[in-house]
């Protein structure tokens with residue numbers, strides 16, 4: 364075809380597509396739901412918002428902008444032609460038995476082949492339920508004990524590193540150090556093997572970089588999920604691209620699994636489920652998976668063992684690192700709270716209720732102020748900063764006072780929920796750990812009410828399966844470091860800046876570390 368004709372054809376196609384979008388928007392039964400003008404016709408508005416890395420702020424701004432008199436937030440706003448952000452954790456959408464599946468936005472978090480599913484983005488409700496049931500024990504509170512030594516080892520190395528950093532006057536990037544810690548802990552818990560980041564103080568073999576580069580790709584491609592298979596095919600061949608990063612992690616996971624299987628055969632551990640292995644290390648996550656695989660009753664396959672290990676690294680490293688940064692950042696910004704936390708640790712140590720050099724997970728459960736500080740840190744800065752998209756089923760559904768037709772995508776963003784002054788009160792923007800203790804004292808109803816709107820770990824049937832593990836990592840490390848070190852922000856008078864590509868990562872959390880004169 365002549366090039367000019369080709370150009371005309373392309374222009375005609377674009378015009379027809381635009382007219383179609385205008386027509387659909389004009390006739391849509393949800394056209395009265397407020398939102399940016401462009402978002403009525405195209406997902407480009409949302410794409411741009413996510414691309415800037417500030418989507419949680421835009422999301423909050425929209426709910427505020429369209430609030431009616433007497434409301435803090437508009438209950439529902441539009442982010443795209445059929446994408447709606449809501450402020451209520453509606454049970455139809457998120458309840459444990461909900462039939463609304465994750466939207467195709469989650470496709471960007473997996474290999475495009477339908478056979479290569481993993482737990483977090485799985486959109487098949489039945490398969491997801493089966494997987495979750497099979498493996499939830501590995502993440503249960505009762506299993507944490509077997510992972511505690513791995514956390515202790517990493518926390519001790521982390522403490523030594525802080526000691527070294529304290530002897531220099533330099534500002535250091537605390538977000539980086541928490542990332543290094545969280546990666547090594549999840550590596551140790553999953554494979555009894557630290558990645559070695561803590562020891563070297565940096566990324567080894569580009570693993571952290573691999574995961575990092577995957578974030579913008581997965582976050583953005585999911586908005587136009589149909590593009591994913593084509594882009595992935597090309598990008599996986601380009602070093603440094605998100606798709607190549609994912610491939611690297613998959614290779615790493617597979618290699619660990621194969622090495623361990625060979626080792627277990629040498630040690631003759633297959634199917635034995637021992638608590639401690641011949642090399643003295645406690646049974647790790649991978650051993651537990653392989654024990655299950657060796658038991659024919661459990662229906663655990665090689666593929667399960669592969670994806671569950673991979674999920675731990677992808678879902679459990681940055682999330683914990685960001686959350687640790689949040690807690691420490693707000694403690695530094697709120698000296699009164701830091702002081703109170705140190706008093707709690709000091710008092711419990713004097714009373715012999717916790718050890719002088721480490722805090723056991725069991726002891727940490729009794730430390731009310733510590734628990735409140737962690738909860739409050741994750742409220743003000745949830746690690747995940749985009750709506751948790753779900754799809755409305757056949758027949759449509761009434762959500763937040765609006766009837767949404769089948770196929771609509773609907774989601775609540777933890778950041779929107781956590782800054783809602785109608786829920787948290789006029790001091791919703793403040794770091795005030797006491798609010799959790801007061802709510803508990805007021806009675807179970809008040810606490811339960813707040814917890815309904817507390818979503819750092821998601822909600823309902825897809826709530827974070829690894830949350831107890833992350834609590835184990837955080838509740839041990841935070842007291843261990845704040846009792847020994849002080850932290851001075853490089854820019855104490857301004858807010859930190861963050862980039863939101865699903866995880867809202869701090870970009871400039873620079874502090875000077877100082878050893879506390881008097882410990883406890």
Ligand code: HEM
Pocket residue numbers: 482483484495674675678679680682683686745746747751818819820821822824825826827828829830832833
């Ligand atoms: C403070 C740390 C963490 C935070 C804030 C966090 C947050 C979340 C959130 C918000 C979800 C739900 C996402 C959705 O609905 O789309 C989720 C799911 C998940 N998380 Fe976490 N997470 C953390 C730590 C971990 C750890 C340590 C692991 C693994 C050891 C883990 C494994 C998973 C998995 C496998 C899912 C998918 C669960 C499912 O679909 O049933 N997470 N997490």
